Amino acid sequence: MDYFNYQSGQLYCEGVRLDAIAASHGTPAYVYSSATFLHHYQQLARAFAPLEALICYSVKTNSNKHILRLLEQAGAGFDIVSGGELFRVLQAGGDPAKVAFAGVGKTDQEISEAIEAGIGFFTLESAEEAENISRLAEGLGRKVAATLRVNPDVDPKTHKYITTGKKLTKFGVDIEEAVAFFEKYSDLPGLNLVGLHMHIGSQITTINPYVTALKKMLGLIQTLRSRGYKIEWLDLGGGFGADYQSDTAPLAPDYATALVEMLAGQDLRIAMEPGRFISGNAGVLLTRVLYVKQSGPRRFVIVDAAMNDLIRPALYDAFHFIWPVQPAEGFVPTERTSEPAMDGLIKADVVGGICESGDFLAKDRLLPPVRRGDLLAVFTAGAYSFSMASQYNSRLRAPEVLVNGSEQKLIRRRETYSDLTAGEQ
Numbered sequence: 001m002d003y004f005n006y007q008s009g010q011l012y013c014e015g016v017r018l019d020a021i022a023a024s025h026g027t028p029a030y031v032y033s034s035a036t037f038l039h040h041y042q043q044l045a046r047a048f049a050p051l052e053a054l055i056c057y058s059v060k061t062n063s064n065k066h067i068l069r070l071l072e073q074a075g076a077g078f079d080i081v082s083g084g085e086l087f088r089v090l091q092a093g094g095d096p097a098k099v100a101f102a103g104v105g106k107t108d109q110e111i112s113e114a115i116e117a118g119i120g121f122f123t124l125e126s127a128e129e130a131e132n133i134s135r136l137a138e139g140l141g142r143k144v145a146a147t148l149r150v151n152p153d154v155d156p157k158t159h160k161y162i163t164t165g166k167k168l169t170k171f172g173v174d175i176e177e178a179v180a181f182f183e184k185y186s187d188l189p190g191l192n193l194v195g196l197h198m199h200i201g202s203q204i205t206t207i208n209p210y211v212t213a214l215k216k217m218l219g220l221i222q223t224l225r226s227r228g229y230k231i232e233w234l235d236l237g238g239g240f241g242a243d244y245q246s247d248t249a250p251l252a253p254d255y256a257t258a259l260v261e262m263l264a265g266q267d268l269r270i271a272m273e274p275g276r277f278i279s280g281n282a283g284v285l286l287t288r289v290l291y292v293k294q295s296g297p298r299r300f301v302i303v304d305a306a307m308n309d310l311i312r313p314a315l316y317d318a319f320h321f322i323w324p325v326q327p328a329e330g331f332v333p334t335e336r337t338s339e340p341a342m343d344g345l346i347k348a349d350v351v352g353g354i355c356e357s358g359d360f361l362a363k364d365r366l367l368p369p370v371r372r373g374d375l376l377a378v379f380t381a382g383a384y385s386f387s388m389a390s391q392y393n394s395r396l397r398a399p400e401v402l403v404n405g406s407e408q409k410l411i412r413r414r415e416t417y418s419d420l421t422a423g424e425q
C-alpha cells in the first residue's frame with residue numbers, strides 16, 4: 001500500500017505530480033510520501049498496541065534526518081547499527097532512551113558515544129563484545145542495559161544475504177549457548193543484561209518463521225527465568241516485508257495477530273525494529289530514459305539512474321516495479337507485478353550507465369513502449385535505496401524530496417562535483 005497513484009494518466013505522489021518534481025529537481029531523484037511512512041508506522045503501532053510495544057524504526061533503511069523526525073514525532077524509537085546513525089537520530093531530536101544499538105562490529109568509540117548519549121540498550125552480538133561494553137561503561141562510571149541477540153536457527157526463506165537468524169550467520173549467539181552466556185555475563189560490572197533479542201532476516205512475507213522463532217525464544221526465557229535470571233525485555237527485531245509486487249506482503253495485523261497472542265501475559269516488555277515495512281513502499285526513484293537501444297534480440301532502456309542509486313537488483317536480484325510516469329493511453333497499471341496483463345508491452349532490460357554488466361534495475365521486463373526523454377518511476381525505493389547509494393563512477397548522489405499532501409520539500413540536495421572531491425585534501 002502507498003500513496004503513489006495514477007490520475008488522468010499522470011503519476012502523483014499524494015497531491016504532487018511527479019513530472020513537476022522532475023522539472024524542479026531534475027533526475028534521478030528519490031521521492032518520498034510522508035503519508036505512506038506514517039500509514040505503515042501507525043498500522044504496526046496499532047496492531048501491536050495490546051503489548052505496548054516499543055517500535056524502533058530501523059534507521060539504516062532510510063536515514064534522512066527529516067524522515068527520522070517524521071517518525072520520531074509519530075512516537076517511534078530507533079534501531080541503530082553505527083555511531084553515524086546515532087548522530088542522525090540525535091540531530092533529528094530522537095529520544096536516546098528509545099534507541100537500541102545492534103551490529104557485530106561496534107567500535108570502542110561508537111560504544112562510548114552511545115553510552116554517553118544514554119541509549120536505551122545495546123544488543124550484544126558476542127561474548128567479547130559484552131566484556132568490552134561493560135569495561136567501557138565502567139570506565140565512564142555507568143552501567144548500561146543490554147539484550148542478548150540470540151540466533152534461533154530459523155530459516156525465513158528470504159535471500160541468503162538477508163537471512164540473519166540461521167546457524168552459521170555472523171549474528172548473535174546460538175540459542176544453545178544462551179544459558180551459558182547468562183551464567184557468565186549476567187553480573188558484569190558495567191552491564192545490565194535485561195533480556196533477549198532476535199532478528200531473523202529481512203523481507204519476510206510469512207508469519208511462520210516468527211512464530212517458530214518466538215516459540216524457541218519463549219522456551220529459552222522460561223529456562224532462564226527458572227534459573228533466576230530476570231528477563232524483562234524481548235526485542236523481536238525487524239524483517240516484516242514490503243510490497244514489491246501488489247499484495248504480496250502481509251498487512252500489519254497479519255503479522256501481529258499470532259505474535260500478540262503468544263506474547264500476551266508473558267510479563268515481558270516488547271520492542272521491535274521494523275525498517276523496510278515502514279519505509280519500503282514510501283519512496284520511488286524517479287529517472288529519465290536517456291537512450292533505447294536494440295542489441296540483437298535484446299532491447300535496453302538506458303536511464304539516468306543506475307546501480308549506485310539502487311543496488312538492490314544487482315545485489316539481491318530484487319524486483320522493483322518500473323513504469324512510465326506518464327503512460328500512453330491504455331497503459332495505466334492496475335497492479336504492480338512482473339507480468340502485467342496488457343497488450344502492446346515490450347520486453348526490455350532497464351539499465352544504468354555504469355561500467356558493469358551488473359548495473360541493471362530490471363531484466364527482461366514488460367514495459368509500455370518508451371522513448372528517450374520519458375520519465376520512469378522505480379517503485380518501492382523508500383528502503384535500502386538512497387541509504388545504500390554511492391558515488392561509484394564519480395556519479396553525484398541524487399536528491400531526496402519529501403511530499404506531504406500538496407507540498408513538496410527538498411530534504412537533501414543533489415550532490416555537486418565539488419562534493420566528490422571535498423574530503424580529498
Ligand SMILES: *Cc1c(COP(=O)(O)O)cnc(C)c1O
Pocket residue numbers: 058060061079081102103199201202203237238239240273274275276277
Ligand atoms: C536491518 C535490521 C533491522 C531492520 O530490518 P527490516 O527487514 O528492514 O525490517 C532490524 N534490526 C536489526 C538488528 C537489523 O540489522
